[in-house]
Amino acid sequence: SQELEQSPQSLIVQEGKNLTINCTSSKTLYGLYWYKQKYGEGLIFLMMLQKGGEEKSHEKITAKLDEKKQQSSLHITASQPSHAGIYLCGADPITGNQFYFGTGTSLTVIP
Amino acid sequence: NAGVTQTPKFRVLKTGQSMTLLCAQDMNHEYMYWYRQDPGMGLRLIHYSVGEGTTAKGEVPDGYNVSRLKKQNFLLGLESAAPSQTSVYFCASRGVTEAFFGQGTRLTVV
Numbered sequence: 368s369q370e371l372e373q374s375p376q377s378l379i380v381q382e383g384k385n386l387t388i389n390c391t392s393s394k395t396l397y398g399l400y401w402y403k404q405k406y407g408e409g410l411i412f413l414m415m416l417q418k419g420g421e422e423k424s425h426e427k428i429t430a431k432l433d434e435k436k437q438q439s440s441l442h443i444t445a446s447q448p449s450h451a452g453i454y455l456c457g458a459d460p461i462t463g464n465q466f467y468f469g470t471g472t473s474l475t476v477i478p
Numbered sequence: 479n480a481g482v483t484q485t486p487k488f489r490v491l492k493t494g495q496s497m498t499l500l501c502a503q504d505m506n507h508e509y510m511y512w513y514r515q516d517p518g519m520g521l522r523l524i525h526y527s528v529g530e531g532t533t534a535k536g537e538v539p540d541g542y543n544v545s546r547l548k549k550q551n552f553l554l555g556l557e558s559a560a561p562s563q564t565s566v567y568f569c570a571s572r573g574v575t576e577a578f579f580g581q582g583t584r585l586t587v588v
Contacts, residue, residue: 400577402579408581408582409568409579409580409581409582410568410570410579412576412577412578412579415575415576415577417575455520455521457521457577459572464509464526464528464534465523465526465536466509466511466523466526466570466572466577467521467523467537468513468520468521469520470519470520471520
């Protein structure tokens with residue numbers, strides 16, 4: 368969706384390195400969702416952010432939502448090969464009921 | 479993901495045939511969605527529902543129909559399949575603080 372921009376499109380990192388993936392919306396959001404997808408598999412729900420300035424963590428993955436509720440970042444600390452996959456952000460805007468997604472960030476972690 | 483089941487997982491159709499994909503959720507969610515995922519195109523919303531008996535068009539609705547007769551089920555129909563509908567289809571169910579996906583249906587139209 369052009370309404371949700373993710374960057375970078377792909378990322379290759381050495382095991383143990385930290386990394387950040389960004390998701391930017393053209394609209395103010397009600398909620399921002401993060402997912403991980405392995406090739407050929409379904410989407411695994413990681414976390415959802417609702418409040419401006421909110422930060423949540425799931426194991427070594429931390430996500431933040433900015434105060435304006437239009438931008439989110441996903442940060443992985445000390446990456447491992449198990450973190451490899453495609454990370455997608457999804458959002459529902461304050462107006463409307465649609466639930467749309469960015470095009471994803473492909474993460475490769477080299478042992 | 480727990481709570482969202484899609485059937486079937488795989489299907490091969492001939493051009494012009496029809497089929498129905500079923501999405502079932504057991505979380506009492508109001509919102510349900512159907513997407514297709516194609517290489518380089520990301521997840522595109524086909525149709526969605528905000529509650530039992532309601533449906534609405536998404537980004538790419540042409541060639542598909544949906545029904546939500548029961549809150550827990552959301553059906554996606556292809557009346558006359560075309561090769562352009564070859565894709566992986568995902569269903570999602572969304573609550574207040576979470577949204578889960580089914581495991582996907584890989585559909586090939588020959």
